[in-house]
Amino acid sequence: MAxxxxxxxxxxxxxxxxxRASAGRRTFKDVAADLDVNPETLRSWVRNADAPPAAAASQETEAERARLRADNARLLKNEKEWQLExxxxxxAAAYFAREMK
Known part of the structure; x- marks a missing residue:
């Protein structure tokens, strides 16, 4: 999960x-250094902001699917643990029931 x-x-x-205000005058690296973020992080933010809405929606959908897959895996693991418990x-209940007789 992300x-x-x-x-x-x-x-x-x-x-x-x-x-965008400084485009052409400053690099991603310069702006990112001022903001204390990774230049590639800033570049991906700009790229995602420039992406068409359908692409952004599909990225959100993929992220949601990945989150749901991780949740399912976690729940399946927990289900196996609960079945064992x-x-x-x-x-134990059967053992103690025999002991009580």
């Missing part, structure tokens, strides 16, 4: 606006 971004949406949009408790 970790949440440490940068807010407002920060990202301000960074994109700063890059239930089996142990069932056997």
């Amino acid at each position: 970790r949440p971004s440490k940068y807010s949406a407002e920060f990202r949009s301000d960074a994109i606006a700063l890059w 239930r089996e142990i408790l069932r056997r």
Whole structure:
């Protein structure tokens, strides 16, 4: 599962606006250094902002699918653990029921 971004949406949009305002005069590296972010991070923010809405929607869909796949894997793992716990408790209850007779 992807970790949440440490940068807010407002920060990202301000960074994109700063890059666009200085485009042609400053490099991604210069603007990123001022903002204390990785230049490739800034470049991907600008690229994603320039992408057509359908592409952005498909990226969001893929991210959601990846998150759901990770959740399913986690839940399946937990389900197996819970089945084992239930089996142990069932056997313990049967053992103690025999002891009580």
